[in-house]
Every structure is written in C-alpha cells, then in structure tokens.
Amino acid sequence: MRFFVLGATGKTGTQLLDLALGQGHTVTAFVRSPQKLSPRPGLTVLQGSPADVPAMARAMVGHDAVFSALAPSMSETMSSPSKRTWTMAGHASNIIQAMKQANVTRVLAFSSAGLFPGQSLFVRLLSYPARHHMTDLKAMEETYRASDLEWTLVRPTWMGAGASDAYRVAPGALPAGSKALHFRGLAKFMVEAASQGSHRHELMGIGR
Numbered sequence: 227m228r229f230f231v232l233g234a235t236g237k238t239g240t241q242l243l244d245l246a247l248g249q250g251h252t253v254t255a256f257v258r259s260p261q262k263l264s265p266r267p268g269l270t271v272l273q274g275s276p277a278d279v280p281a282m283a284r285a286m287v288g289h290d291a292v293f294s295a296l297a298p299s300m301s302e303t304m305s306s307p308s309k310r311t312w313t314m315a316g317h318a319s320n321i322i323q324a325m326k327q328a329n330v331t332r333v334l335a336f337s338s339a340g341l342f343p344g345q346s347l348f349v350r351l352l353s354y355p356a357r358h359h360m361t362d363l364k365a366m367e368e369t370y371r372a373s374d375l376e377w378t379l380v381r382p383t384w385m386g387a388g389a390s391d392a393y394r395v396a397p398g399a400l401p402a403g404s405k406a407l408h409f410r411g412l413a414k415f416m417v418e419a420a421s422q423g424s425h426r427h428e429l430m431g432i433g434r
Contacts, residue, residue: 227421229253230286230330232276232321233295235262237385238336241413242293243269245391249417256285276317279324286328291420294321294335295413298359306358315365322373332426334416335370336380337363339400339431367429376426378419382407383433395425395432404433 229246233239234255246253247268254270255263263271274281276296286292296317298310307313318335325333340353340360353360370377380395386406393411394401411434419425 227251227290228288229417229420230289230292231255231295232293232317233257233297234271235259236295236297237409238297238413239293239295241410242295242416245410245413245417249421251417251421254285254289256282276320277312279320279327282320282324283327286324286330289328289330291332291334292321292325292330293416293420294318294333296335302359307362313365314359314362315369318366318369322369322375325375332376332420333370334378334380334420335366336382336412336416337367339381339383339404339433341367341381342399342431371429378416378425378427379429380412380416381429381431382412383431385409385412390434392434393432394434395430397428397430400431401433404431407432407434 229251231239231242231253234243234257243253247266252268256272256274258275260271260273272285302310341364367379370379383400383404384406386408388408389410390408391410391414393415415432
C-alpha cells in the first residue's frame with residue numbers, strides 16, 4: 227500500500243515510517259524539515275506544511291491512506307489555541323480538504339485518552355495544564371467525524387519511552403488495566419488498521 231504520513235519526524239511518526247517500510251509498504255513523508263529523515267528504500271520525503279492545502283493535495287494523489295501523527299510542542303499544549311499559529315482542528319480541516327482534492331478517503335489520527343469520561347482525580351489534575359490542548363483535540367476529532375472520510379480516531383493512554391510494539395484496543399474506551407503505551411505500539415495499530423481496512427468510522431482507546 228501507499229501511505230502518506232504527516233508528522234513523520236515526531237515520536238510516533240518515525241515509528242510509523244519504520245513499521246510501514248518494514249512491512250513492504252511505500253511511504254511519503256510530508257514534513258517541514260526533510261533533513262531530519264535519512265533516505266530509505268520505499269520512502270519519499272517531500273518538504274511541506276499542513277497549512278498548504280494545494281501542495282498537500284498534490285502530494286497525496288495516488289495514496290491509499292493518510293496518517294496524521296501531528297502534535298504540538300510541550301509549550302504549545304499549555305497555550306490557548308487562539309494564541310497559536312496553528313491548531314490540531316485547523317490542520318484536520320486542511321487535511322480533509324486536501325484529501326478530497328486528491329481523491330483519498332482513508333485517514334487515521336490520534337488524540338488522547340484524557341478525553342474519555344470517568345478519569346481519576348489524579349489524571350484530571352495532571353491534565354489540567356494541557357486543558358487547552360484537550361479542547362483542541364476534541365475539536366479535531368469532531369472535524370474528522372463530521373467529514374465523509376473513512377476515519378479512524380485513536381485515543382492512547384499515557385505514552386512512554388520504550389521499544390515495545392504491544393498494544394490492546396477497545397472501541398469507545400480504554401482497555402481495562404491499560405499500562406503506559408510505547409510510541410511503537412500506537413504506530414503498529416495504526417499501520418495494521420490501515421493495511422487491513424479495519425476500524426473504519428471507529429473511535430478506539432489504546433493501551434498496553
């Protein structure tokens with residue numbers, strides 16, 4: 227399959243590239259800083275921004291699925307979307323426009339399990355500084371869900387460093403007893419869901 231990856235230089239994006247290429251897929255990485263990625267068989271690296279819809283659409287043509295591994299910096303998660311130059315919801319809208327122009331229908335993106343109801347007081351306190359980011363993620367999800375694309379939205383639990391690709395998923399909730407997930411596990415689920423054509427129009431919780 228041909229995959230189009232946004233956010234390919236980030237922690238999840240690099241794992242998406244590694245797993246997809248390792249499985250024999252071809253990948254286009256559409257990134258602001260191409261120099262951060264080394265040449266690899268099956269990988270095409272194009273310089274660009276999710277803010278540029280026409281360029282993104284041209285680059286997407288002929289792909290089977292789009293992965294959004296976009297994420298703000300730590301400082302950006304603490305600031306109001308109105309004070310930022312970009313938002314997750316805004317980029318989602320741009321991605322949808324580009325996909326329609328390119329005639330690509332499959333998209334997979336992740337947000338946060340912090341959006342699930344019933345969080346413990348401890349989790350709510352830890353999430354409070356990033357409340358603006360959580361609001362932005364919720365708007366991003368609603369943008370994808372309102373589109374006519376074949377979307378899969380993934381809400382991972384706490385993400386930690388590590389090399390494990392283990393994961394467990396559940397529709398509309400975190401799997402019971404979920405442990406911190408490694409970035410490779412999130413990427414593995416996304417690649418498998420895209421390549422198998424599973425979990426279309428589903429909101430999935432994922433943990434380890």
